[in-house]
Amino acid sequence: MRKTYKLYLNGDFPRSESGRTYEAVDASGEPLANAVLASRKDVRDAVAAARKAALGWAAKTAYNRGQVLYRVAEVMESRRAELIDEVKRAEGVKNAAKQVDAAIDRWVWYAGLTDKLAQISGNLNPVAGPYFNLTAPEPIGVVGLIAPRQPSLLGSVSRLAPALSAGNACVALASEEFPLSAIALAECLATSDVPPGVVNILTGHRAELVPVLASHLDVDALDVTGVAPEAVAAAEELAAGNVKQVIRAVDEQSPYEAAAFMQMKTVWHPKGA
Amino acid sequence: MAVTAALGLDLADRIGGTVDAVGLEQRADSLAARSIKKDAKLWALDLAIRCCDLTTLEGADSPGKVRQLASKAIRPAPGDDSIPSVAALCIYPRLVPEAAGALAGSTVKVASVATAFPSGQAPLDVRLAEITQAVKDGADEVDIVISRGAFLAGDDPCVYEEITRSVEAAAGAHVKAILETGELGTYDNMRRASLVAMAAGAHMIKTSTGKVVVSATLPSALVMAEAIRDYVELTGRAVGLKVAGGIRSAKEAIRYLVVMNETLGAEWLTPDRFRIGASSLLNDLLMQIDKQRSGFYSDPDRYTLD
Amino acid sequence: MTEWTYAPAPEATDIVSVKESYGLYVGGDFVDPASGEEQKTINPATEEVLAAVAVAGDKDVDLAVRAARRAFTTWSALPGSERAKYIFRIARLVQERARELAVLETMNGGKPIKESRDVDVPLVAAHFFYHAGWADKLEYAFAGRRAEPLGVCAQIIPWNFPLLMLAWKIAPALATGNTVVLKPAETTPLTALTFAEICRQAKLPPGVVNIITGAGPTGAALVRHPGVDKVAFTGSTEVGKDIQRALAGTGKHLTLELGGKAANVVFEDAPLDQAVEGIVNGIFFNQGHVCCAGSRLLVQESVQERLLAKLKQRLGTLRLGDPLDKNTDIGAINSRAQLDKIRSLVDSGVSEGAELYQAPCQLPERGFWFPPTVFTGVSQSHRIAREEIFGPVLSVMTFRTPDEAVAKANNTPYGLSAGVWTDKGSRILWMADRLKAGVVWANTFNRFDPASPFGGYKESGFGREGGRQGLASYVKLVAP
Numbered sequence A: 001m002r003k004t005y006k007l008y009l010n011g012d013f014p015r016s017e018s019g020r021t022y023e024a025v026d027a028s029g030e031p032l033a034n035a036v037l038a039s040r041k042d043v044r045d046a047v048a049a050a051r052k053a054a055l056g057w058a059a060k061t062a063y064n065r066g067q068v069l070y071r072v073a074e075v076m077e078s079r080r081a082e083l084i085d086e087v088k089r090a091e092g093v094k095n096a097a098k099q100v101d102a103a104i105d106r107w108v109w110y111a112g113l114t115d116k117l118a119q120i121s122g123n124l125n126p127v128a129g130p131y132f133n134l135t136a137p138e139p140i141g142v143v144g145l146i147a148p149r150q151p152s153l154l155g156s157v158s159r160l161a162p163a164l165s166a167g168n169a170c171v172a173l174a175s176e177e178f179p180l181s182a183i184a185l186a187e188c189l190a191t192s193d194v195p196p197g198v199v200n201i202l203t204g205h206r207a208e209l210v211p212v213l214a215s216h217l218d219v220d221a222l223d224v225t226g227v228a229p230e231a232v233a234a235a236e237e238l239a240a241g242n243v244k245q246v247i248r249a250v251d252e253q254s255p256y257e258a259a260a261f262m263q264m265k266t267v268w269h270p271k272g273a
Numbered sequence B: 001m002a003v004t005a006a007l008g009l010d011l012a013d014r015i016g017g018t019v020d021a022v023g024l025e026q027r028a029d030s031l032a033a034r035s036i037k038k039d040a041k042l043w044a045l046d047l048a049i050r051c052c053d054l055t056t057l058e059g060a061d062s063p064g065k066v067r068q069l070a071s072k073a074i075r076p077a078p079g080d081d082s083i084p085s086v087a088a089l090c091i092y093p094r095l096v097p098e099a100a101g102a103l104a105g106s107t108v109k110v111a112s113v114a115t116a117f118p119s120g121q122a123p124l125d126v127r128l129a130e131i132t133q134a135v136k137d138g139a140d141e142v143d144i145v146i147s148r149g150a151f152l153a154g155d156d157p158c159v160y161e162e163i164t165r166s167v168e169a170a171a172g173a174h175v176k177a178i179l180e181t182g183e184l185g186t187y188d189n190m191r192r193a194s195l196v197a198m199a200a201g202a203h204m205i206k207t208s209t210g211k212v213v214v215s216a217t218l219p220s221a222l223v224m225a226e227a228i229r230d231y232v233e234l235t236g237r238a239v240g241l242k243v244a245g246g247i248r249s250a251k252e253a254i255r256y257l258v259v260m261n262e263t264l265g266a267e268w269l270t271p272d273r274f275r276i277g278a279s280s281l282l283n284d285l286l287m288q289i290d291k292q293r294s295g296f297y298s299d300p301d302r303y304t305l306d
Numbered sequence C: 001m002t003e004w005t006y007a008p009a010p011e012a013t014d015i016v017s018v019k020e021s022y023g024l025y026v027g028g029d030f031v032d033p034a035s036g037e038e039q040k041t042i043n044p045a046t047e048e049v050l051a052a053v054a055v056a057g058d059k060d061v062d063l064a065v066r067a068a069r070r071a072f073t074t075w076s077a078l079p080g081s082e083r084a085k086y087i088f089r090i091a092r093l094v095q096e097r098a099r100e101l102a103v104l105e106t107m108n109g110g111k112p113i114k115e116s117r118d119v120d121v122p123l124v125a126a127h128f129f130y131h132a133g134w135a136d137k138l139e140y141a142f143a144g145r146r147a148e149p150l151g152v153c154a155q156i157i158p159w160n161f162p163l164l165m166l167a168w169k170i171a172p173a174l175a176t177g178n179t180v181v182l183k184p185a186e187t188t189p190l191t192a193l194t195f196a197e198i199c200r201q202a203k204l205p206p207g208v209v210n211i212i213t214g215a216g217p218t219g220a221a222l223v224r225h226p227g228v229d230k231v232a233f234t235g236s237t238e239v240g241k242d243i244q245r246a247l248a249g250t251g252k253h254l255t256l257e258l259g260g261k262a263a264n265v266v267f268e269d270a271p272l273d274q275a276v277e278g279i280v281n282g283i284f285f286n287q288g289h290v291c292c293a294g295s296r297l298l299v300q301e302s303v304q305e306r307l308l309a310k311l312k313q314r315l316g317t318l319r320l321g322d323p324l325d326k327n328t329d330i331g332a333i334n335s336r337a338q339l340d341k342i343r344s345l346v347d348s349g350v351s352e353g354a355e356l357y358q359a360p361c362q363l364p365e366r367g368f369w370f371p372p373t374v375f376t377g378v379s380q381s382h383r384i385a386r387e388e389i390f391g392p393v394l395s396v397m398t399f400r401t402p403d404e405a406v407a408k409a410n411n412t413p414y415g416l417s418a419g420v421w422t423d424k425g426s427r428i429l430w431m432a433d434r435l436k437a438g439v440v441w442a443n444t445f446n447r448f449d450p451a452s453p454f455g456g457y458k459e460s461g462f463g464r465e466g467g468r469q470g471l472a473s474y475v476k477l478v479a480p
Helices: A040-059 A062-078 A080-091 A096-111 A117-121 A152-165 A180-190 A206-215 A229-242 A255-259 B002-015 B021-032 B038-050 B063-074 B093-103 B124-136 B148-152 B156-170 B187-199 B218-235 B250-263 B281-294 C058-077 C080-096 C098-109 C113-134 C162-175 C190-201 C216-224 C237-247 C272-288 C301-315 C336-351 C402-409 C425-434 C467-474
Strands: A021-025 A031-036 A131-139 A142-146 A169-173 A199-202 A221-223 A245-247 A262-270 B052-055 B088-091 B109-113 B141-145 B174-178 B204-206 B240-244 B274-278 C024-026 C029-031 C037-043 C048-055 C146-149 C152-156 C179-183 C209-211 C230-234 C253-257 C263-266 C296-300 C355-358 C373-376 C393-399 C417-421 C439-442 C475-478
Touching (some): A031 A180, A040 A131, A040 A142, A040 A169, A040 A206, A062 A096, A062 A152, A062 A180, A080 A096, A080 A152, A080 A180, A096 A152, A117 A131, A117 A255, A117 A262, A131 C467, A142 A152, A142 A206, A152 A169, A152 A180, A152 A199, A169 A206, A180 A199, A262 B021, A262 C425, B002 B156, B002 B187, B021 B250, B021 C272, B038 B052, B038 B250, B038 B281, B052 B063, B052 B240, B052 B281, B063 B088, B063 B093, B088 B093, B093 B109, B124 B141, B124 B156, B141 B156, B148 B156, B156 B187, B174 B240, B187 B218, B204 B218, B218 B240, B218 B250, B250 B281, B274 B281, C024 C190, C037 C098, C048 C190, C058 C152, C058 C179, C058 C209, C058 C216, C080 C098, C080 C113, C080 C162, C080 C190, C098 C162, C098 C190, C113 C162, C152 C216, C162 C179, C162 C230, C216 C237, C230 C237, C263 C272, C263 C402, C272 C301, C272 C417, C296 C301, C296 C402, C301 C393, C336 C355, C336 C393, C402 C425, C417 C425, C425 C439, C467 C475
Parallel strands (some): A142 A169, A142 A221, A169 A199, A221 A245, B052 B274, B109 B141, B141 B174, B174 B204, B204 B240, B240 B274, C152 C230, C230 C253, C263 C296, C263 C417, C296 C393, C373 C393, C417 C439
Antiparallel strands (some): A021 A031, A131 A262, C024 C029, C024 C209, C146 C475, C355 C373
16 A cells, blocks of 8 residues: 655644655655655744744653653554554665664663753853852754755754754754655654644655755754755855854764753852841 | 630731742842942941840940940930930849930930840740840830741731730830841741731841841841831831841941832831831941041041940 | 042053054064054054054964964964963963063053953953863863864954953963964954063963964955965844854864843842842943943833932933043943944934933043943834944834843844843743853853853854853764
8 A cells, every 4th residue: 555645733743734745765766655745834833833842842851751752762663563564665775674773772762861951951050149150951842953965864863853852843844855754753753742833844855845944933953964965054144134043063973962952041049147 | 805806917918928938039129239339329328327226135244334325325426416326235133224325315215125035935924924034124126026926836826925914014105026047947937927027016027136147138127127018008008128237337337227228218218117226337327428528438446436 | 529520540550661663473473564554553542653663464363364374384283281371371371471461451442441350350260261271171172073273263353352352362272272363353452462462471382372463355355365274253233144144165274252232130029129230230341332231221120210310320420531540430432433323322312212321420621532322212212222332322112021122122133242130030031941042141241261161142142251151162073
């Protein structure tokens, strides 16, 4: 049976409001399936869904967020064979199993990071005065995330997991050439405990969608890791419209990858009787 | 009485308010940093003398000591008519008759401490009798202590009632209620005690007896001045402030004047509404006036020891 | 005399010797600009010309960046403990020359001497001292990663805290092994140029710090120079966006500290007298030329009347005038252009229907001045509630519940700072969680410390200055 791949938006799997699709092909160029060709309006809807979900997700305890991310790993583990098959068909790679296992491990790693982030990147500040002074990281809010082209599953997970462990809501643009594993990932997210709207995944043409996401004034940060080198300047220029933080991967996996999706808040209070 | 106390305390409750210690102390620091020079300084030094309650409160005080001090209170700088008299002579009750005699005909008021000063730990009747006697003997002003024990135990009605009865006993003499801020522990307590004392009818609120480790400080004076400001705002009745204990230099005295000026305004820069209780301060004020006038630093032995 | 009038208490200026003209500080020497251009810098309190200062052109920018590049090789290779010694020495020299720097800062910028003397300059020394200690401890700052310098840092600073912003920029850059080309604001270059002398006194290797003067075009050339690895900018959001656009796709590191429109939220149970001090300090400190100024007062409706009465009374005690007078609370507006901007926004407040209150105060004849101003009856939609005025102008609005306070406080594109005043501990923490701002002052306002990270959310920028988190703006983290 051929499967219909749709967008993942606000916890649902809708078609594009535009009704458009494009053909995803396998490694040998044979048609695999139709993927949704998301429109500007789909980006708008996804950002609205993320904004609505952002506060609630950020307000969850770090422990709770960790459990939600761990549940994603569990669901993926239970659908491991299917995911390997998706990746293999899309990318035609031999090491699909390795990619899927690494993606599952990544969720586990970031699941265990949620309640360490504030301890790793925050601290008490010994100011020269009678004040209690604390710096702690907070999520930035709504993050626009352009997933790496390849590896199509691990690439998305490596950017989504740190952004989510940091407490952000995301609008992710899937790999344009290999969109299907991103949608397979969305199905895992949808059947786990990730609240609707916290992750939204769009498939389509990057040339069309990246500028919309980069320029959207209600997006707080932009992860350009997956943007093609020749398109980075244009995306970053648009991001300046509301002083978005521009993020790019430095490491495969580290607390600093998650911290890049956070901003530091410093709170002062006098100490006096 | 209970009803009156409730009504009066309701006034204190309505004003209410809390104090942030750090913010208060910073404000006091910034006021202390005012630079008072030249004419402004001379004016302040003169005012400080006019607001001075020249004080002796020692077990060794004798009629002779009181007569000497009374003479200094009337003429702080004999031979220099430009130097005003101080506001009052502040003494123990037993010495009131002596002081009243020595100050007769002058503008200097007789101020007596009372109510088992400095602890206040005597039965109320005894404390009230002390007030009555002091006034009868010629005291124009009575500096009473509040019951810090009752206040710290949360018994505001007791504190309130004792002050109202003290004011009654003073029969028109001015009552300065000593809060003994050094024993109250927090600025919140200083504010609350100020409000209770004012609501109970005290004419002036006063920081300290000078007999405990911590006496007047700039922040304690500031928090009391702010309480006065709020009380006046609500009731329209002007209440004065007296700072006492440990104020020895003209520089410190001027800082308290700055606090009054910038918190309560120029209307409070009079002996009716501001006093400084001190003994050795007066000579420093005189010395600084001479320095300001002549431009030369002076010598302490040129000022009388009384 | 019935009122007590404080006699003038001017700080002596003979400690300062201003030169007739200043060159650019490049490669350890003061050099004449290749551009051959210069501009006058004045005292905004008197409009008197203080000095002529070079205007760096493209060639000068290039020379400065090259000098910094040459110095980077050796400076970044120095052991941290050696870099620390230079920075400690700078801190000490700032302390030794503190009075001179304070007086000069006040003469060139218009801020009250009590602020430059008691706030700016002590914080400058503290900032260098704090960061000196980091230079040889970077391996403990970022667990599991090695912190490496970025290279040549282009730093552009504003006119409101000229020397303090210089310290915020230069101290962490040097501690982490970077070299610097810094451009002070066009109206306030003199303390930065004196700082150049301090670098020489400290025998800092030539080229580690370069200071070039000029206006917008100089800054634009500097951030665009291909030899620059990192740009740090403090200034308006408008210029910040321009810089971010200019750097798009270049891979240069960037931190921005931009504008603000901070809410100062006062609940009915707040310590009101201290809240009034915090409000006054929040908006009238440095004439309101403060990006984190508490320019929007959000007061709980139930206590509005009492608080405003206290605030108006307090306004009457503020002393405006000669910035060099030790009793001056409100100094001069930094420039005519800024004064015009303040006036135009205040006019908009009046014409949009807000109620204006100004304490009676006499403005000096010469120089640029604006009286402390409070607008009541302000709506969220008024320009004075939305736009950064950068002057001594407070907009007062009310709220009824904590939720409403948070909603109104966050209803701005900015997010630099916020204040909250309440006696209730759990409400403070609840508010601190929800206020979208990089710095939250609870029961205080406008406090700064080198150990305390400072920087904004949203259009107030990104990156932090100060503290361990501030170091991150000047390093790349590599696996050990």
